[in-house]
Amino acid sequence: NLLFCLLFTAFQILDRIEDVQELIFTKEPDLLRAFLPVQTMHVTIIVAHLGTEEEVKKAVLALKQSKSKVEAILQGKDLNMTFRGIGQFNNQVIYVKMLEEDQKRLSKVAEAVEECFNEMNLDISGSKDFKAHLTFLKLSKAPRFKRRGFRKFFSDLCKEYEDCFFGTEVLSQIDLCAMRKKKQESGYYFCECSINVGSHGMEKNQEQ
Numbered sequence: 439n440l441l442f443c444l445l446f447t448a449f450q451i452l453d454r455i456e457d458v459q460e461l462i463f464t465k466e467p468d469l470l471r472a473f474l475p476v477q478t479m480h481v482t483i484i485v486a487h488l489g490t491e492e493e494v495k496k497a498v499l500a501l502k503q504s505k506s507k508v509e510a511i512l513q514g515k516d517l518n519m520t521f522r523g524i525g526q527f528n529n530q531v532i533y534v535k536m537l538e539e540d541q542k543r544l545s546k547v548a549e550a551v552e553e554c555f556n557e558m559n560l561d562i563s564g565s566k567d568f569k570a571h572l573t574f575l576k577l578s579k580a581p582r583f584k585r586r587g588f589r590k591f592f593s594d595l596c597k598e599y600e601d602c603f604f605g606t607e608v609l610s611q612i613d614l615c616a617m618r619k620k621k622q623e624s625g626y627y628f629c630e631c632s633i634n635v636g637s638h639g640m641e642k643n644q645e646q
Contacts, residue, residue, distance in 0.1 A: 448605050448606065448607040450604070450605035451479075451521055451534075451572070451604045451605035451606075451607060452476040452479060454599075454602070454604045454605060455476055455479065455534065455572070455574050455604070456476055457599075458524070458574065458596050458599050459473050459574060459575070461595075461596060461598065461599070462575070462595050462596055465594070465595055466583075466595065468580065468582060468583065469575065469580055469583060471579050471580050472575050472576055472577055472578075472579045472580035472583065473574065473575055473579075474573060474574050474575065474576065474579075475625055476574075477624055477625030477626055478621075478625060478626060478627060479572055479574070480572075480613075480615075480627075481519070481536070481544070481570050481571065481572065483547070483548045483551050483552075483568070483612065484548065484551060484552050484555065484562050484565040485562065485565045485566075486555060486560055486561060486562050486565075487561040487562075487563070488560065488561070493560060493561075494630060496558045496560055497555070497558070497560055497614055497630070497631075498614060498630055498631040499558065500551075500554040500555050500557070500558045500560065501551070501554070501612065501614050501631050501633055502631065502633060503554045503557075504550055504551045504553075504554040504612075504633070505633045505635065507550035507551075507553070507554065508547050508550050508551070508612070508633075508635045509635060509636075511546050511547055511550060512547075512609075512635060512636050514636070514637060515636065515637065516608045516609065516610075516636045516637050517540070517543055517544065517547070517608070517609040517636055518540060518606050518607075518608055518609075519536055519537075519540050519544060519570070519606065519607045519608070519609060520536065520537045520540050520603075520605075520606045521534045521535065521536055521537070521572060521603075521604040521605060521606070521607070522535060522537060522601065522602065522603050522604060523535045523599075523600060523601045523602065524596055524599050524600050524602070525571070526592055529577075529592070530576065530577045530578065531573055531575065531576050531577070532573070532574060532575040532592070532595075532596070533571040533572055533573045533574065533575075534571065534572040534574065534604050535571060536570040536571060536572075540570075541569070541570045544568075544570050544609065545568050545570070547609070547612075547635075548568045549568075551612065552565070572604075608636065609635060609636055610634060610635065610636055610637075611632055611633070611634055611635070612632065612633050612635060613627070613629045613631070613632045614629065614630045614631045614632070615627035615628065615629055615630070616628045616629075616630055
C-alpha cells in the first residue's frame with residue numbers, strides 16, 4: 439500500500455502533539471504502544487493499492503503530473519494549514535483537527551491528485567472521503583484498549599487540549615510514501631517520489 443501525504447516539519451505542532459501524548463501516558467501508561475511517532479506525522483491525501491513495480495512507476499508519473507494542477511490551484515501562493523483542537527474517529531483513533539476553511543482549500547488539492555491517479559487507472563478504492571487530520575494515536579496498536587474503545591474516557595484523556603491551538607504548517611511538499619517499506623533514518627516513511635508545491639514549488643522551478 440502507498441499513500442500520498444503531506445510531510446510535516448512544523449516543530450510547534452509536533453512538540454504540542456508530544457505534549458498531548460505525554461499527558462495521555464500519565465493517565466493511561468498502557469496506551470504507550472498506541473502512539474504514532476511524531477516523525478511520521480502526515481496528512482493523508484489518498485491511499486493507493488499498488489501491486490506491481492509497474493503500478494508504482496505509474497503512480498510516480500501521476501504525482502509528477504499532478505504538480506501543474508496543484509500549482510494552478512495555489513497560483514504561487516502558500517496554503518496555510520492551521521490545526522486546532524482534538525477529535526476522534528469511531529472511538530478508535532485520536533487526531534488533531536485542521537480548521538475547516540483550510541481543509542476546504544486542501545480538499546481541492548486532494549481532488550487534483552486523485553484525478554491524475556484516476557487517469558492512470560490506478561486503484562485508489564481504499565481512499566475515504568477526504569478529511570484532513572493529524573492522527574497521533576490508534577487503538578489498533580493496543581489490542582487491550584481496542585476492544586474497549588475511547589467511549590468512556592476520551593474526554594478525560596486529553597480534555598486540556600480539546601480546543602488547543604497546535605500551530606500552522608505551510609503546504610510545501612506532497613510525498614508518495616510506501617507504507618510497507620523500511621522507514622528512512624529520520625523515522626519518516628520511505629518516499630517513492632516527492633513534489634514541491636506553492637511558493638516552494640515556484641522556487642524549485644526557477645532553480646531548474
